[in-house]
Amino acid sequence: MKQLRIQLKMNSYNIFIEDDILNHLSFYIKEVYSNKKIYIVTDDIVGKLYLEAVKKSLKEYEIESVVIPHGEASKSIDMYTTVIKELLDKDIRRNELLLALGGGVIGDLTGFVASTLYRGLPYVSVPTSLLSQMDSSIGGKTGIDFYERKNILGCFKQPKLVLIDPKVLSTLSKREWNNGMGELIKHAAIGNKKLFGMLKHKPDIDEEIIYQSLSVKQAVVEKDEFDTKERMLLNFGHTFGHAIELKLGLKHGEAVALGMLMVLRFGIDLGLTDEVCYKELKEIIKLYDLPYDEPNYKEYLLEIAKDKKNLAGKIQMVLLSSIGKAFLYPVEEKHLKELI
Numbered sequence: 001m002k003q004l005r006i007q008l009k010m011n012s013y014n015i016f017i018e019d020d021i022l023n024h025l026s027f028y029i030k031e032v033y034s035n036k037k038i039y040i041v042t043d044d045i046v047g048k049l050y051l052e053a054v055k056k057s058l059k060e061y062e063i064e065s066v067v068i069p070h071g072e073a074s075k076s077i078d079m080y081t082t083v084i085k086e087l088l089d090k091d092i093r094r095n096e097l098l099l100a101l102g103g104g105v106i107g108d109l110t111g112f113v114a115s116t117l118y119r120g121l122p123y124v125s126v127p128t129s130l131l132s133q134m135d136s137s138i139g140g141k142t143g144i145d146f147y148e149r150k151n152i153l154g155c156f157k158q159p160k161l162v163l164i165d166p167k168v169l170s171t172l173s174k175r176e177w178n179n180g181m182g183e184l185i186k187h188a189a190i191g192n193k194k195l196f197g198m199l200k201h202k203p204d205i206d207e208e209i210i211y212q213s214l215s216v217k218q219a220v221v222e223k224d225e226f227d228t229k230e231r232m233l234l235n236f237g238h239t240f241g242h243a244i245e246l247k248l249g250l251k252h253g254e255a256v257a258l259g260m261l262m263v264l265r266f267g268i269d270l271g272l273t274d275e276v277c278y279k280e281l282k283e284i285i286k287l288y289d290l291p292y293d294e295p296n297y298k299e300y301l302l303e304i305a306k307d308k309k310n311l312a313g314k315i316q317m318v319l320l321s322s323i324g325k326a327f328l329y330p331v332e333e334k335h336l337k338e339l340i
């Protein structure tokens, strides 16, 4: 078993990473919650695989569950209201607990419900995809997509507890696996040289690897809970990644893998990044069978300048000085055009 604690000014919380934790969830939940009823939100795929086991492990509680369709389309305002209506129909009260059982979609949506229903309910996260286990389940970002923009409605709301069972990863599809692997490699590259070294041996993704990956996110979240400075380092590979994701029909993590190589090339051309760093990263990306033949970043610079997610006037590029050491490199929008 591995344990982490996210230490914030308010609302600090624990993360437990343990094989088969799914079978004894109440052991941990009773430390943070003393009422009788728990409302599980999950999707149809995860629900079919794990809802019964989860209910069994929470047998001292009265359980209600809301099962929604899987996939990003469920991070919508319609699904948000559907879930809330179902919870109200099941008579949820202000001090009762929500439990998010699923990947990042379930985590983001349930967290958003938890932050708004009755102006805030407690929630526990039980992430089941690789991406949610090694990344999205901590940090407190919740939200939904709206008006064709991802994560545009949302807020910061920390969970009471995060319980991670690496064993459930055995049922993930190859593409979902890739999706998480891209981000896991990113965490190693920006802040954990030791993890990067471990990944070279292609280990099983177990408690230790998830712990090492989460510790990178923990460090930046603790320094910058509301994403104004250090936390932006997590965007390594994302500026170019976002530009190519839809265009090339890639999963997010696959686009991030290519995006990391594109921004390193950008860094090399500006004399800020070492070629060795690029080569090392490419080797790892290849090893995990992710796309590694990156497009020329110059073709995407203009598009990046138009990306509405950027702060007005400036683009914060994330670069590496060496493996495990990332830094922010602000570029004025107008200077991007000169680089082409």
Ligand SMILES: NC(=O)c1ccc[n+]([C@@H]2O[C@H](COP(=O)([O-])OP(=O)(O)OC[C@H]3O[C@@H](n4cnc5c(N)ncnc54)[C@H](O)[C@@H]3O)[C@@H](O)[C@H]2O)c1
Pocket (backbone or CB within 6 Å): 043, 044, 045, 046, 049, 070, 071, 072, 075, 102, 103, 104, 105, 106, 108, 128, 129, 130, 131, 132, 135, 136, 137, 138, 139, 140, 141, 142, 150, 151, 168, 169, 170, 171, 172, 173, 176, 179
């Ligand atoms: N809040 C944050 O900090 C943060 C960070 C990164 C990404 N995100 C969000 O996370 C979402 C993506 O998360 P995701 O990749 O987990 O997507 P997801 O929740 O859609 O899960 C991917 C697929 O895998 C299935 N699945 C999940 N666990 C499984 C298991 N153990 N076995 C078999 N199938 C399983 C799901 O049913 C789904 O079909 C995006 O909406 C993204 O915006 C949030």
Ligand SMILES: [Zn+2]
Pocket (backbone or CB within 6 Å): 183, 238, 252, 256
């Ligand atoms: Zn990402």
